[in-house]
Amino acid sequence: MKKPPSLVWLPADHRLLGRDDHTMPFLVLGDKYARAVKENAGAQPVMFPLAQASQIAELLELVDGVMLTGSPSNVHPSHFNEAVANASLPLDPQRDALTLDLVKACLEQAVPLLGVCRGFQEINVALGGSLLQAVQDVPGMMDHREPKDAPYSEQYAPRHTVSLVAGSALAQWAGAETAQVNSLHGQGIGRLAQGLRALAxxxxxxxEAFEVQGARAFAYAVQWHPEWRTAENPFYTALFQAFGDACRARNEHRNQQSRQ
Structure with a gap:
């Protein structure tokens, strides 16, 4: 019998799509995220449309990992006790209502967890951290946003260096203590949550990256976008391969339990 694939849950964005006042609600998942999971982590991406926080425990029993993707939307600042600083920026409270609880459940149930961009921020907020709502407006900070009118190849091009903690998993995946990464975010970490260890x-x-200290399974997140043309970047490839390995380990454990 063929071994069942590892399944990775990618929560969807909630967006109104259309023109002017002719819009309808859609559940959206970026192709590049699903493709990176499929082709570089070697797992099957899955979605649970309209999943609610009350269903998290039962749905996690069906999967081998969770990837929290990037998104045009921001985590609502009410989750870190702030008012909305810029009402023109998109929010997704329905996603917040699922993913912030999903982070905690993954850690409690030892489900491999990978966060990218918004997902990186979600993990920090879920565990009690805060965000800078506009990094570029903070004195001494860089503008981490992409040139929005440029071609995607330029938007996702390497933008700056990150310093990686020596001996960390990220340094091992990069094969060095520095790496060039892309940068497409306006928000960023303000206060790092207790229990998170900054790695970049x-x-x-x-x-720009952290691990969850003491996690019983893979639990890493990055602010940049390693899902962009992953196979062309050995560092990004190694990150997804490590995530895939962790998912396969859980898959094997789940299959053993089902045979008992």
Whole structure:
């Protein structure tokens, strides 16, 4: 019998799509995220449309990992006790209502967890951290946003160096203590949540990656976008391969339990 694939849950964005006042709600998942999981982590991406926080425990029993993707939307600042600073920026409270609880459940149930961009920020907020709502407006900080009118190849091009903690998993995946990464975010880490260990910093000191200390399974997150043309970047490839390995380990454990 063919071994069942590892399944990775990618929560969807909630967006109104259309023109002017003719819009309808859609559940959206970026192709590049699903493709990176499929082709570089070697797992099957899955979605649970309209999943609610009350269903997290039962749905996690069906999967081998969770990837929290990037998104045009921001985590609502009410989750870190702030008012909305810029009402023109998109929010997704329905996603927040699922993913912030999903982070905690993954850690409690030892489900491999990978966060990218918004997902990186979600993990920090879920565990009690805060965000800078506009990094570029903070004195001494860089502008980490992409040139929005440029071609995607330029938007996702390497933008700055990150310093990686020596001996960390990220340094091992990069094969060095520095790496060039892309940068497409306006928000960033303000206060790092207790229990998170920063593993990478931008030149301005902004936290760009972390691990969950004491996690019983893979639990890493990065502010940049390793899902962009992953196979062309050995560092990004190694990150997804490590995530895939962790998912396969859980898959094997789940299959053993089902045979008992």
């Amino acid at each position: 910093h931008a030149p301005d000191g902004l936290v």
